[in-house]
Amino acid sequence: xxxxxxxxxxxxxxxxxxxxxxxxxxxxxxxxxxxxxxxxxxxxxxxxxxxxxxxxxxxxxxxxxxxxxxxxxxxxxxxxxxxxxxxxxxxxxxxxxxxxxxxxxxxxxxxxxxxxxxxxxxxxxxxxxxxxxxxxxxxxxxxxxxxxxxxxxxxxxxxxxxxxxxxxxxxxxxxxxxxxxxxxxxxxxxxxxxxxxxxxxxxxxxx
Amino acid sequence: xxxxxxxxxxxxxxxxxxxxxxxxxxxxxxxxxxxxxxxxxxxxxxxxxxxxxxxxxxxxxxxxxxxxxxxxxxxxxxxxxxxxxxx
Ligand SMILES: [Zn+2]
Numbered sequence: 001x002x003x004x005x006x007x008x009x010x011x012x013x014x015x016x017x018x019x020x021x022x023x024x025x026x027x028x029x030x031x032x033x034x035x036x037x038x039x040x041x042x043x044x045x046x047x048x049x050x051x052x053x054x055x056x057x058x059x060x061x062x063x064x065x066x067x068x069x070x071x072x073x074x075x076x077x078x079x080x081x082x083x084x085x086x087x088x089x090x091x092x093x094x095x096x097x098x099x100x101x102x103x104x105x106x107x108x109x110x111x112x113x114x115x116x117x118x119x120x121x122x123x124x125x126x127x128x129x130x131x132x133x134x135x136x137x138x139x140x141x142x143x144x145x146x147x148x149x150x151x152x153x154x155x156x157x158x159x160x161x162x163x164x165x166x167x168x169x170x171x172x173x174x175x176x177x178x179x180x181x182x183x184x185x186x187x188x189x190x191x192x193x194x195x196x197x198x199x200x201x202x203x204x205x206x207x
Numbered sequence: 208x209x210x211x212x213x214x215x216x217x218x219x220x221x222x223x224x225x226x227x228x229x230x231x232x233x234x235x236x237x238x239x240x241x242x243x244x245x246x247x248x249x250x251x252x253x254x255x256x257x258x259x260x261x262x263x264x265x266x267x268x269x270x271x272x273x274x275x276x277x278x279x280x281x282x283x284x285x286x287x288x289x290x291x292x293x294x
Contacts, residue, residue: 006286014282021275026268039274046278050285106254121254125261134265151227152259153266158229177223184258 001053013050016062024070030149031074033138041077045070067154071164078142105184109197120197127196128187136186144179151176210240218248226252226259 003009024045028038049056049066056065109120137145150161151172158176162169191197211233218241224230225238242249 010282010286017278021270022267025270025274026266029268030266035271039271039277042270042274043277043281047281047285050282105258106251110250110254121250125257128261130261130265133261137262137265148262149266152262155263158227180223183262 001056001059009053013053016059017046017066020063020066024066027067027149027153028070028074030134030137030153031071031078031146033145041070041074044077045073048073071150071154071156075146075164078146082142103181103185103188105188108188124187124191124197127191127194132187132190132194136183136190139186140179140182144175144182147172147175148179148183211237213237213241215241215245215248218242218245219251222248222252222255226255 001009001012003012021042024042025038028041028045029035032038032041045066049069052069056062105124106121109124137148140148146165147161150156150164151158156164158169158172161172165172188197218238221230221234221238225235228235230238242252
């Protein structure tokens with residue numbers, strides 16, 4: 001991008017940045033899990049974008065370009081942290097690939113007949129709080145969480161995720177299905193503990 | 208092109224590939240054709256779609272005022288340190 005002067009450059013940049021701030025911050029928060037880290041990632045990404053603005057040739061691509069910078073900023077910081085000798089959280093590297101990818105919430109909730117108050121699926125969604133969902137996502141091992149965020153929140157293709165993370169597409173796929181299975185299992189446990197889902201197939205109706 | 212008839216099992220197996228838009232247009236059309244005709248698979252697809260939308264919505268969070276302020280200050284710093292002619 002070329003600008004007549006510094007003021008018009010700044011104005012152009014801030015006008016495009018402003019409507020993206022809540023998504024940049026929200027995405028960074030899902031990736032890092034911590035508000036302070038999320039703020040650091042956003043600030044660093046914005047400054048990188050600002051100083052590399054000359055390399056953005058198509059202004060229509062600003063949003064995707066900025067999110068790409070954000071994602072890469074997070075990934076390099078993540079790599080740097082986990083390569084520290086006393087990082088202490090082994091699961092950030094490779095999750096133990098033991099858990100199966102077979103749990104589905106739908107199978108727990110779905111009843112072939114309608115209950116008088118509606119379906120269990122509706123009951124589940126109505127009771128599902130944003131903070132429950134965030135908590136369940138945050139509880140996933142790093143590699144799972146990052147993969148599911150890149151795909152479901154950011155909308156990257158498996159191919160793009162593979163290249164961002166430097167892993168094979170097959171690994172993206174398997175992490176994703178394990179991540180989903182774990183997430184759904186956690187949501188199921190949460191919903192039952194909160195009493196949001198009464199009944200369900202695991203004996204709830206008979207309790 | 209006529210849609211290829213898929214079994215429920217095949218549809219469920221590829222459901223996430225479909226929701227993640229990883230299928231080519233023919234494969235996606237095959238899934239859609241099945242979903243329009245099979246209540247069970249449609250219900251499952253709707254459930255996963257709803258959950259996926261809720262996950263996607265967690266990617267938006269109110270950026271704190273201090274972050275806005277920090278970014279403005281950083282940009283101010285840049286304006287002063289270089290004349291912002293990109294090259
Ligand atoms: Zn079916």
